[in-house]
Amino acid sequence: MKKIRFMDVSFRDGFQSCYGARVKTEDFLPVLEAAVEAGTDNFEIGGGARFQSLYFYCQEDAFEMMDACRRVVGPDINLQTLSRGANVVGLVSQSRDIIDLHAKMFKKHGVSTIRNFDALMDVRNLAWSGQCIVNAGLKHQVVIALMGLPPGLNEPYCHTPQFYLDKLKEILDAGIPFDSVAFKDASGTTTPAVIYETIKGARKMLPEGTVLQFHTHDTAGMGVACNFAAIEAGIDIIDLAMAPVSGGTAEVDILTMWHRLRGTDYTLDIDQEKYLEVERMFIEHMDKYYMPPEAKEVNPVIPFSPMPGGALTANTQMMRDHGTLHFFPEVIRNMREVVAKGGFGSSVTPVSQFYFQQAFANTVQGPWKKIVDGYGKMVLGYFGKTPAAPDPEVVALASEQLGLEPTVQDVHDINDRNPDLGIEHNRKLLEEAGLPVTDENIFIAATCGAKGISFLKGDKPMGIRYKADVEAEEKAKHSEEELKVTSHGNSLQDRLSDLIKPAGRSNLSGNYMVMVDGKSFNVVIADGMVMAQSIASGAQPFVMPVPTAVSAPQQHRGTPVMPSMPGNVFKMEVEAGQKVEEGQEVAVMEAMKMESPVKAPKSGIVTVVLAKPGDAVSAAQALMYIE
Secondary structure (H helix, E strand, O other): OEEOEEEEOHHHHHHHHHHOOOOOHHHHHHHHHHHHHHOOOEEEEEEOHHHHHHHHOOOOOHHHHHHHHHHHHOOOOEEEEEEOHHHOOOOOOOOHHHHHHHHHHHHHOOOOEEEEOOOOOOOHHHHHHHHHHHHOOOEEEEEEEEOOOOOOOOOOOOOOHHHHHHHHHHHHHOOOOOOEEEEEEOOOOOOHHHHHHHHHHHHHHOOOOOEEEEEEOOOOOOHHHHHHHHHHHOOOEEEEEOOOOOOOOOOOEHHHHHHHHOOOOEEOOOOHHHHHHHHHHHHHHHOOEOOOHHHHOOOOOHHHOOOOHHHHHHHHHHHHHOOOHHHHHHHHHHHHHHHHHOOOOOOOOOHHHHHHHHHHHHHHHOOOOOOOHHHHHHHHOEOEOOOOOOOHHHHHHHHHHHOOOOOOOOHHHHHHOOOOOOHHHHHHHHHHOOOOOOHHHHHHHHHHHHHHHHHHOOOOOOOOOEHHHHHHHHHHHHOOOOEEOOOOOOOHHHHHHHHOOOOOOOOOOEEEEEEEOOEEEEEEEEOOEEEEEEOOOOOOOEEEEOOOOOOOOOOOOOEEEOOOOOEEEEEEOOOOOOEEOOOOEEEEEEEOOEEEEEEOOOOEEEEEEOOOOOOEEOOOOOOEEEO
């Protein structure tokens, strides 16, 4: 009977998939210790979103978290982290010296192995980072990034077994050093048949004894079947998680997979009674955290998008917070076209966020009216070469809107020339802020930007969502005004005009749910405009002016500057009275795990600034006006 090893990813990908990576270290360390005592010797404990999230939301230092994990597990347990190739643990690609510093710092703080992937499968993005990992004395696990293509797309090569094996051959031909190979499907959309053929083919290509590992999510309900296909094809290690962060958007549960292997030629070789106890303990320790319902759901539409489990809950929670969750089904539907026209990169961070942001923009603003910054730079080549050529019309739109020319250059060369990247630049930022110049602080500044500097200066906002907080929010929400009207044959526009005319209403700004002939509409009233979107149908929104009889929404001179999507204002780059040029960056929004610039739609003078950093704004809410 063959013993299948597993890596417990509960404390990194489980947290990311179910809680948006926002979990306090002190709450899981006792469970980590208990899991070691139960027999687990292989854990994923950091990297990916579990680096930035600690500084952004948890009031903690990621390096201290890694040190604490190493102290708990002892010297012999494998502690593994996730790296995004040239992006390492951030959402923007880095210069070579920062990529090298990443490996050195993670080695210093107790990491054994770094799993290294590139969403575009551009082997150039794996070569330098992989060499740095090995040079630092760490084990390098190189990744083949998997994804099932949405049905109906006319793409015969990308994301087939032959495509993946060709990419593996590129890695071998490039001489990239590695200790093991992972086949990583962040969206859980690759079919068991493709997984089987890919791993079977890789076994034939690689030297005997090469360790192969498989990673998938259960978002589409195929996790158990895909794990078993990988096992039958010759995989050595599979990624699993423990309840409450298993199943749904996360990985298959350890006990579930143990049960699947009963009576077969394979076994996980665990003491199931011990794991029952550890999972019970884990459930108790995580009970105070809010888990959105979609985190535990199997969603059959995910293969039609695809949407990775590690990003889904972060995005839906952001939409829930900003009153736009009703857009989610339409956004998922629009992702299919966005993936195809974007060049078929694997739907995993950061590319998954580019897809989601563009699909959201296409849903709210109309198809391809606005090219979001990350997606535009991707199709133009600034993150590497996409698996297939992006749609030429989309490339032309991106070039025009972003003011950038397409490129085929190595992203490392581009970034090494950028004076705002690299060790020296971040050293100066620390000195200007009066902060200690350590390697750790340099890396925090480089990967976390202004938020990292703020953290080091003591500005540590709390962004963890606890059950008690959500319950309080729900109570407040139920007390908000709900407006119900009957159309009597008139159009929704007519009924909205009637709705907003009543005398005595001095301030109508806000979000409303409006019922018209039994149909639900989300209505946003802000800055003299009404934006309505059908909740049920996913129809395109319409915008209409508030009648002048309403005195509360103040009219401002000039052209409104609108965010590309709802989110939080991260930075305001201009102030009232300032002259700006068309295309100039005037603000930065934070939404869907990404920072997105907002650019001036015209040249002129900023007449008024209506939002400040930290404000939550809707897609229909003007940030400022330019005249």
